[in-house]
Amino acid sequence: MIEARNLVKRYGAKTAVNDLSFTVTPGHVTGFLGPNGAGKSTTMRMVVGLDRPTSGAVTVNGKRYTEHRTPLAEVGTLLEAKAVHKGRSAHDHLLALAQSQGIGRKRVAEVIDLVGLHDVARKRAGGFSLGMGQRLGIASALLGDPSTIILDEPVNGLDPDGVLWIRTLLRGLAAEGRTVFVSSHLMSEMALTAEKLVIVGRGRLLADTTVEDLIATATDRPVVVRSPQAGELGRLLVSTGASVTDVEVGELSVTGTTAERIGEVAAERGIVLHELHTERASLEQVYMALTRDSREYTTDDDTDAADQRAQQEQEVAA
């Protein structure tokens, strides 16, 4: 369990983390999201005592990281690329780390198997691919069999196999009752991996919620309608104030009204429907709307698209 209370971190005039409070609970993967420069890495560094908060506090299992007698047994981390002695084998790297923490050889063999590095464990880590390096970093994080795991962008640059492997591993670790806190910029991946989310923007908390609840807040979800009389139905819906886009022949995407209302309009005019459903919003859409004002680097296209979405939301909400 990670508990951050009123965390603040300033670097000179720059406030990287601003009065941030959140709790990361065991038993599920919690995604840590936010635009570039939002303060995610700084927060993670404060959790594990690599940075001191300017004010506020963060504890892991009720204690500050540095107060734990065997920190590796409490918290495993993969922060920026691990410093690995390039001439050393993966096995020797892990063994040196284990010995420095009073962890036995048996556990080294276990984590090597767990991350699938068995075949290359005796090879120089300097020759490892990005994916193998990530696996080694994760093996280091798991060495102390920690109840809390903190990973900063673990899927960065991995191929689809590696991404799937990390997703399965993280969900498995969470299912064992561990606290898993993981940052990422890949929303589609987070939607598949995480159950809960902490979202920050410009150092402040924007949301502390579940993926499901966050997606349910999306208000501009289009309704998809398939009908052999799509043209007639589309004209009718436009006359009631809805916005209608032809997706393909016989299929419409409708905003500004509800599936219920479309069904009623169709029934009143005896129009046959073959399909009627409200599209599920993607995590990415909701995230983009939520973080619109917090992005450090925003292209005009981004702003336009986000503005359009926000405007649609307001129209529907009105």
Ligand SMILES: Nc1ncnc2c1ncn2[C@@H]1O[C@H](COP(=O)(O)OP(=O)(O)OP(=O)(O)O)[C@@H](O)[C@H]1O
């Ligand atoms: N050591 C430092 N000195 C000065 N400013 C810093 C330092 N570390 C971070 N910052 C600034 O604090 C802000 C938060 O940075 P941080 O790396 O925590 O963000 P992030 O959310 O992890 O970003 P990204 O997604 O790009 O990795 C940024 O504006 C960054 O430039």
